[in-house]
Amino acid sequence: MSQGTNSGQVLTAGGQRSAGAEAAFSMRGRFLRKNLLTALLLAPATLWLVVFLVLPFVAIAVFSVGERAPEGGYQAAFTFAQYANLPARATAFWNTMMLAPVGALACLLVGYPVAYYLALRAPQRWRLILLALIVIPFWTSLLMRTYAWMYILGGRGIPALLAYIGIEDLRLINTPGAVLLGIVYGYLPLMILPIYVSLERLDRRLLEASADLGATPLSTFLGVTLRLSLPGVMTGFSLVMILLLGEYLIPTLLGGGKVFFIGNALVDLFLQSRNWPFGSAIAITLVLVSVVVLIIANRISTRLSGARRVDLI
């Protein structure tokens, strides 16, 4: 698969023919063909990224230095007034910055034991089925699953059952707890899977060695298992956290729209007040914040896991 092996084969193939100029030419041809093939194979992805990532990003950047037209939308200008106005959404940014790490941490606390069980304790024949059970809910739209929670937590759901045993008028829906529950439910697979992968690769002999050298199960877990699974933990953590930075559906549906996140601010700015330039400035800021979060997460992860390079996504 690697580049080295391939060019090695090319060299051998070329060498077997002749040592003349023709062979050199043929090698060159092969080299060009290979480059062309690489370019062709990468073209769809590149085109995709340019059309659906780079161009929209440029458009948003241009919008963000514009002005809101009198009837809403965008009109051309060059001003940083939108960025200067960012403090008007400071609460929304603050709420988001609180939600994202707390939500990711909750996912981690629930997800790690599951991943640990799956990778190290679950019987081999059950493992695939259990993994599938974790992934299958992902096949249904998050919107539908969150609506289901609205009914489970709503007056005709759990509170109605609790009323039978005498607990009356309990309110579960539209509380911070409901939002956290929705987040853990919705993002759990994104946390479990990377941790599972890193734990599954764990060399069991290290655990035996640790035990043989007299470590307690706890210190083996902390010193070996947890430490070696940190790349997975950080990947899961960053994935969940970055998605949570843009989250608006779960707080809207399970929090009753009473808590305002940056995602909610964006929806309102684009679809209600149609202040596209201000919305764009917020979007750009959010992207920058996400990048910073990614970089920090990467740094921490690299340091904690003993200077091993980690690819986050």
Added chain:
Amino acid sequence: MSKSYRDGLPISPEKFVDQLMRLKRGSISRRDFLGLTGLGVATAVMARELGIMPTPAFGAENLGDRMSIATWPNYHDPQTFENFKAETGVAVEVNVFGSNEEMLAKLQAGGSGWSLFVPTNYTISTYKKLGIIEPLDMAKLGNFDGSKEDARFTAEGTIDGTIYAVPKNWGTTGFAVNTKKLAKPMSSWKEFWDTAMAEGDGRTMVHDYQLTTIGNALKYHGYSFNSLKQDELAKAEELLLKVKPHLFAVSSDYQPSMRSGDAWMTMCWTNDGAQLHRDIPEIAYVLGKEGGEIWTDFYAIPKDAPNKPAGYALLNYLMNPKVAVKEHLANGAPSTDARVNALLPKEVLENPILYPAAELLKPLEFGAAATLTDPGRAELMARFKAA
């Protein structure tokens, strides 16, 4: 209903039909449903695809075989479009939208692909100013009879003597109360807000819509629903921030919570009020005696409509009182057309939710174009939601 809802969505047809059925029962608002599902965007994209193949116009007779309409959820009798197709051969694609602002955004961007759409009164002057709606060719609308329309509801469709939009139905914005939970009789917005902070603590909902939420907070102090005055808006903001911690939710999707008993009181539009009361008699619909909002939804034709002949044909069909009466029975909103009222059953006409007493209607105000687009009110709403 239309295929366009289902195409390109990351949910299965079964799930979506379930969702649609819920919609048909009126248990979700336009804005929330569409905002959350992105259906507005999806349908607009689909509509644009249709726009690529405009119908060749061989005179007024050729209507083509398909057209698309942008409207609100739960707003038509689906049979109407089936019958129209049977009579004319034109299949109608129904695109449901979340808010007037979304509709405006799509039309402003161009290529919406709609040949007919349903704007609310306060947006029509903006559409006209931006030059994106067509002055209606009344010769093609033989079924419309302006002399039978109630001028109070239809005036905003006519600008400088030119008719840009004809009315579909009107309605009011009041509040719904579960009288079993909140027995104290209420008749004003002052009582609505005060109750929200007392007996209705944690059980009251307000719209996720600045026009009505700020407008009805202004009513607490007796100010105009449309006020743009700094000091009056400041008083409204003070009230809203005080009420905020006591609210159950800020959402225009209030029917499910009212039905399940989670919420006891909510800001409410006529149709929802009528449906809630019909299914749960203890839920009453109240108009604030200080006033509040009255509205009319209209039909209009975009300038860039890909199939204008079919747009006119469908509009004319909908203006036929025999067709319109079925529409009103299906969506529950009151009619502006005396010919339709003559055909409606007595119990509908006598339903005070749909046709309130004159003294309650009198203080109501139509939302103004400036109210909706005012950046100051948008920022106030953002501060309220973030608080």
